[in-house]
Amino acid sequence: MAFDAEAASARRRWVTSRVIIYGLLIVFSLIYILPLVVVILNSFRDLPEINHNGLIAWPQSFSLDYWYQAWDTYCVGGTCAGVKGNFFNSLTMTIPATIISTALGAMNGYILSKWKFRGSDALFACVMLGVFVPGQLSLMPWSWLLGRIHLSNSVYGLILIHCVQGLSFTTLFCRNFYVNIPDDLVKAARIDGAGFWRIFWKIIVPISPPILIVTVIWQFTGIWNEFLFGVIFTTGNQQPITAALVALGAGGLSVHAYNVSSAAVLIGALPPLLVYFLGGKYFVRGLTQGAIK
Amino acid sequence: MTTQSIAVPGAGHAGPTWPQRLAQATPFLVLAPSVIATLIYVFVFTGWTIYISLSKSAMFPVSALQGIKPYQDLWANARWNIAFHNLFLYSFLYVVGAMVIGLTLAILIDQRVRAESVWRTIFLYPLAVSFVVTGTVWGWLYSPDTGIQMLVRSIGWSNFTFALTTSKDTAIYAIVITGIWQSSGFAMALFLAGLRAVDPDIIKAAQIDGAGPFRTYSRVVLPTIAPIFIAVLVVLLQFAIKTFDLVVALTGGGPGLATTFPANYVYDMMFQRGQIAQGAAAAMMILAALAVVLVPYSIWLVWRRRREARSV
Numbered sequence: 001m002a003f004d005a006e007a008a009s010a011r012r013r014w015v016t017s018r019v020i021i022y023g024l025l026i027v028f029s030l031i032y033i034l035p036l037v038v039v040i041l042n043s044f045r046d047l048p049e050i051n052h053n054g055l056i057a058w059p060q061s062f063s064l065d066y067w068y069q070a071w072d073t074y075c076v077g078g079t080c081a082g083v084k085g086n087f088f089n090s091l092t093m094t095i096p097a098t099i100i101s102t103a104l105g106a107m108n109g110y111i112l113s114k115w116k117f118r119g120s121d122a123l124f125a126c127v128m129l130g131v132f133v134p135g136q137l138s139l140m141p142w143s144w145l146l147g148r149i150h151l152s153n154s155v156y157g158l159i160l161i162h163c164v165q166g167l168s169f170t171t172l173f174c175r176n177f178y179v180n181i182p183d184d185l186v187k188a189a190r191i192d193g194a195g196f197w198r199i200f201w202k203i204i205v206p207i208s209p210p211i212l213i214v215t216v217i218w219q220f221t222g223i224w225n226e227f228l229f230g231v232i233f234t235t236g237n238q239q240p241i242t243a244a245l246v247a248l249g250a251g252g253l254s255v256h257a258y259n260v261s262s263a264a265v266l267i268g269a270l271p272p273l274l275v276y277f278l279g280g281k282y283f284v285r286g287l288t289q290g291a292i293k
Numbered sequence: 294m295t296t297q298s299i300a301v302p303g304a305g306h307a308g309p310t311w312p313q314r315l316a317q318a319t320p321f322l323v324l325a326p327s328v329i330a331t332l333i334y335v336f337v338f339t340g341w342t343i344y345i346s347l348s349k350s351a352m353f354p355v356s357a358l359q360g361i362k363p364y365q366d367l368w369a370n371a372r373w374n375i376a377f378h379n380l381f382l383y384s385f386l387y388v389v390g391a392m393v394i395g396l397t398l399a400i401l402i403d404q405r406v407r408a409e410s411v412w413r414t415i416f417l418y419p420l421a422v423s424f425v426v427t428g429t430v431w432g433w434l435y436s437p438d439t440g441i442q443m444l445v446r447s448i449g450w451s452n453f454t455f456a457l458t459t460s461k462d463t464a465i466y467a468i469v470i471t472g473i474w475q476s477s478g479f480a481m482a483l484f485l486a487g488l489r490a491v492d493p494d495i496i497k498a499a500q501i502d503g504a505g506p507f508r509t510y511s512r513v514v515l516p517t518i519a520p521i522f523i524a525v526l527v528v529l530l531q532f533a534i535k536t537f538d539l540v541v542a543l544t545g546g547g548p549g550l551a552t553t554f555p556a557n558y559v560y561d562m563m564f565q566r567g568q569i570a571q572g573a574a575a576a577m578m579i580l581a582a583l584a585v586v587l588v589p590y591s592i593w594l595v596w597r598r599r600r601e602a603r604s605v
Contacts, residue, residue: 017506021404028398029415032474035430036418054443055433104327115320123328129335132587134535136559136576140345140354140569141338164330171327196319225423227538228556232564242425246542258433269426276421280414283421284482 043067043262050258070263076248083264085237086244090224090271093155093240097162098219104163105170105215110204112171113178114186115196124175130168135228138165146233153238158230162223169222170215173286177211178204210282217279218286221272241268339580346573354569363570364577373575376553379465380582383472383554384533390473391529392522395480400510402481403488413485416478424475428542431471432458435543461551464544468536468552471543476532480525487521488514520597523590530586534579555579 038056046061053060072082112124142161143152151157181204189199230243239247245268248261276283309317346364349357367373402412419427434440437456445453457467491514499513515522537556544552555575562572 017404021401021406024397025401025406025412028394028401029412032415032419032478035427035434035474038434039430050439054447055439056441056444057447107323108327111320111324117320123324126335127328127331130331132531132583133335133339134556134576134579134583136556136579137342138334138338139342139559139563139576140573141341144354164334167327167331171331195316196323221421225425227423227425227541228560231541232560242423242538245425245429258439261429265426265429269422272421272423273418276418277414280410280417284413284417287420287479288483288486 039262039265042258043070043266045259047257047259055258066257066259067263067267069257070260070267074248074257074260074264076244076264079237081237083241083244083248083267086239086241087267089155089234089238090240090242090268093158093162094220094223094271097159097166097223098216100159101163101166101170101219102212102215104167105172106174106204106208106212107200108167108171109174109176109178110200112175113181114183114199114204124171127168127171130165131172135165139228139232142229143233153234155234155238155240157233158240161229161233162219162226166219166223169218173215173218174208174211177208181207213279213282214286217275217283220275221283224272244268342573342576346570346577348570350569350573352567352569359570363574367571367574367578370571372550372553373555373558375550376555376558377578379551379553380534380536380555382465383469383536384530386466386469387472387476387533388526388529390469391477391480392525394473394477395525396484398477398481399484399488402485413478413482416481418478419475420479422475424538425542427471427475428539431467431474432543435467458544459548461548464548464551468540468543472533472536472539475539476529480529483521483525483528484518487518491517523593527586527590531583534582534586555582 034056041059042050042055043066044062044064045059046063049059049061050057070082071084071087073080074082076083076086108127112120146152146154146157146160151160185203186199189203194202224240225242226240227242227246230240231246234240234243245265248264344356344358345354347358347360348363349355349359398412398416402409406412435456435458437443437454437459440455442453442455445455457463457470495513495517496509499509504512535556536554537560540546540552540554540557546553546557555578559572559575559579562568562575564572
């Protein structure tokens with residue numbers, strides 16, 4: 001009997017602790033999800049309703065029109081063509097910058113781990129410093145340089161900046177991955193007469209997908225979400241979407257069209273969110289690697 | 294360490310042929326553009342900004358020097374002192390808040406909960422979203438006419454007040470809360486990775502000794518992941534020092550100057566107020582703040598690695 005009572009109380013304790021654990025997780029989850037749900041719902045509600053019931057309320061109306069307006073007709077900083085142009089600017093900037101910086105990072109990482117030379121470790125340490133340099137420090141030099149090569153107020157200027165800035169990250173990621181690959185693999189191939197490129201394509205690239213996915217996700221979300229360079233080096237219809245969203249917020253002081261703004265904000269948030277939901281596991285890996293190494 | 298040690302058949306004593314030389318040089322040729330670009334970015338650009346911070350640059354960069362006057366002006370500027378004070382207050386609250394919540398979430402998820410990946414996905418998604426988006430949306434939620442205050446009042450608590458962003462005294466806390474919301478999932482991910490690496494036998498031993506869950510964590514588990522605490526601290530401090538977009542989107546630095554941060558100050562001085570030298574001086578202060586965090590951290594990392602190498 002005593003044993004039963006003990007088991008029952010242990011069971012009760014277990015149930016209580018489970019209730020507390022899941023209760024806390026649910027409360028936290030609601031806080032985390034709330035802003036996303038609010039923007040999604042408000043992108044479909046009409047403005048009188050929002051103004052009357054507030055932003056955090058269950059929708060009474062539904063229309064896709066605000067998405068259309070945000071995309072195609074809404075006025076951002078003087079021009080009334082929605083955020084589609086800025087969205088495409090962000091794509092035009094992010095995709096090449098991601099591909100170029102990742103490709104170069106992979107080759108650099110390969111060289112700095114498998115073709116070491118005198119001073120290569122010191123060189124790697126210098127390259128790593130680039131990870132920590134704050135953007136503010138390079139603003140004046142970039143602005144001069146972009147002016148000199150006629151890439152001021154241009155998406156291509158931003159591509160250049162993001163490639164150079166991203167190189168440190170991509171090199172770091174890839175080098176730390178390749179360092180853990182046995183040197184014997186490469187040595188054996190070299191004795192067989194394989195050269196630099198052959199080893200790269202036949203041995204390194206085939207084992208690289210995990211690190212390349214991590215790097216691509218890291219670069220894509222980072223460059224897409226970047227704001228400082230976008231707002232300083234581009235204006236108007238050349239701006240990436242992050243800069244345009246701020247212009248949109250600042251412009252609508254009189255009557256704020258929360259529904260259209262919500263749709264615009266979601267358009268700006270969607271690509272990185274998509275990448276996150278599709279490649280979540282790799283996203284987390286990138287974060288932890290970027291942080292701890 | 295050797296790059297060209299393989300004897301190539303057919304190479305006479307006349308030395309390597311041109312194709313062989315090209316093959317030997319390939320790694321250097323491939324590496325060179327990236328390394329040169331990065332070294333310019335890191336050293337030349339930084340040196341350049343140091344030079345500008347000592348120059349007479351105002352509306353446009355000029356090469357005439359004026360010494361440390363921009364730094365003196367900077368520290369004499371009330372706006373900068375507000376920005377600097379804000380950075381300290383924000384960093385402290387943000388780092389402590391994100392670490393406490395991140396650790397709480399990590400420990401909760403570590404209790405063999407169901408659907409672990411769902412919880413993780415929820416807590417981490419803010420990190421995939423730009424600060425601009427986060428700041429804009431939270432700005433709406435803080436706004437008393439549309440957001441949380443309105444919600445609570447509509448439920449029936451008619452004199453409920455929640456208007457952080459409208460007052461100079463409280464606007465900074467709006468940024469703190471939003472910053473914590475954005476980053477605590479990140480702290481969670483790092484803590485969780487640490488918790489998973491703890492040897493399960495240690496935990497079992499503690500439980501056999503009669504330690505409850507609280508004691509097991511506070512006395513046994515958390516001390517073993519102390520290095521993770523330091524890593525999280527350093528990364529969050531870096532985020533805090535670089536805070537810029539969030540403030541621009543959430544409060545625009547206001548009301549008044551209440552939420553001005555050093556990074557906003559740099560932007561204002563360089564691109565709005567035509568005080569480039571002082572802006573560059575402020576940028577150097579951001580670098581100095583980062584160095585204060587990162588230099589001791591790297592020294593500690595090296596020291597730890599050496600100690601581990603010795604003890605093995």
